[in-house]
Amino acid sequence: MSRAEIIRQALADYITNYTKSxxxxxxxxxxxxxxxxxxxxxxxxxxxxxxE
Incomplete structure (x- = not known):
């Protein structure tokens, strides 16, 4: 898996979780x-x- 693909997946996961929160x-x-x-x-x- 390329570095770019790992970053894309990480950002997609972050955005999904951020939206839920x-x-x-x-x-x-x-x-x-x-x-x-x-x-x-x-x-x-x-x-x-x-x-007291």
Whole structure:
């Protein structure tokens, strides 16, 4: 197998895997956008559960 063919296959695999991972990111991005809560209060509530 030529070096050029190895590079072509590697790039094709990379592009395929990168595209799949971007779909997961896009489906999760903005998942909280419709929530009516204050981010800081939510953070403090969660951290308050940790105890001291």
């Amino acid at each position: 971007k779909k997961g990111y896009k489906s999760a991005f903005g998942i909280w956008k419709d929530q009516k809560l204050d981010g800081l209060l939510y953070q403090q509530k969660l951290r308050g559960e940790w105890g």
